[in-house]
Amino acid sequence: MATKRAKQKAEAADTRAPHAEEREQFILRLLDERGFVAFRELERDIQASPATLRRDLERLETEGRITRVHGGAKIPDDRPSTGAGPSLQGIPFSENIARHATQKAAIGKAAASLCTAGEGVIIDGGSTTLQMCSHLDGKHLQVMTNSLHIVSALLSQNGTRVLVPGGAVFREQDIILSASGDDLMPRFYATKLFMGATAVGPQGIMQPDVVLVASERRLIDRAEQLILLVDSSKFQGPSGNILCGLEAIDIVVTDSGIGRDHRRMLESAGVEIVVA
Numbered sequence: 001m002a003t004k005r006a007k008q009k010a011e012a013a014d015t016r017a018p019h020a021e022e023r024e025q026f027i028l029r030l031l032d033e034r035g036f037v038a039f040r041e042l043e044r045d046i047q048a049s050p051a052t053l054r055r056d057l058e059r060l061e062t063e064g065r066i067t068r069v070h071g072g073a074k075i076p077d078d079r080p081s082t083g084a085g086p087s088l089q090g091i092p093f094s095e096n097i098a099r100h101a102t103q104k105a106a107i108g109k110a111a112a113s114l115c116t117a118g119e120g121v122i123i124d125g126g127s128t129t130l131q132m133c134s135h136l137d138g139k140h141l142q143v144m145t146n147s148l149h150i151v152s153a154l155l156s157q158n159g160t161r162v163l164v165p166g167g168a169v170f171r172e173q174d175i176i177l178s179a180s181g182d183d184l185m186p187r188f189y190a191t192k193l194f195m196g197a198t199a200v201g202p203q204g205i206m207q208p209d210v211v212l213v214a215s216e217r218r219l220i221d222r223a224e225q226l227i228l229l230v231d232s233s234k235f236q237g238p239s240g241n242i243l244c245g246l247e248a249i250d251i252v253v254t255d256s257g258i259g260r261d262h263r264r265m266l267e268s269a270g271v272e273i274v275v276a
């Protein structure tokens with residue numbers, strides 16, 4: 001599996017540019033948080049050509065939503081920032097944790113069994129990945145996570161070392177993300193990345209928010225294997241922002257409700273399936 005992951009790192013996991021509306025949402029969110037965004041940051045964090053980004057900024061300026069300045073864009077002088085702090089689209093963690101709880105508990109236990117004693121792993125924030133934590137005690141892992149819930153669950157484990165990235169706290173999910181795209185994570189490379197998703201379909205892994213997508217792509221670059229934890233409901237009606245293609249996934253841990261067609265979809269992409 002490591003060989004497959006190495007091949008994936010040699011090429012972009014997903015070269016599709018976000019739609020104009022998604023790009024605009026990302027730009028406006030950064031401006032609401034910071035008041036100014038540099039063009040070079042947009043080039044780095046949005047998979048679109050410089051010409052496309054310039055057209056986006058021109059369109060937003062024509063609509064009076066931004067003011068273009070040398071090197072980037074800022075909030076118009078007559079429109080103050082919201083001051084409400086960073087936010088994410090999608091179902092809040094407090095609601096999502098109760099959904100399909102039995103399946104998520106089984107998936108978390110099965111995923112934890114894939115960890116080898118003493119290795120370094122990344123556990124992305126999510127209601128399913130959280131279920132891994134109680135099964136990691138005694139494995140003496142190094143765990144980097146962006147989830148405050150996961151940090152709390154692991155702190156009582158004396159043998160587990162916990163690392164967190166820098167950034168802002170997004171309260172809906174209680175996760176830490178660098179919305180500006182700055183690499184504020186520790187210099188940490190993992191053998192495995194455990195990640196959830198809003199939906200999975202032929203296009204790949206999908207998430208509801210472009211800020212989350214940008215952050216998770218940086219996590220993928222820091223791991224040898226991508227292990228996706230999703231209950232079978234996530235294969236129904238896929239929609240959202242594409243994080244990566246199916247070919248970037250090494251293992252999917254799911255429950256017995258996964259349909260035959262979805263099994264074939266994953267297997268044809270070379271993905272190993274673990275049924276909890």
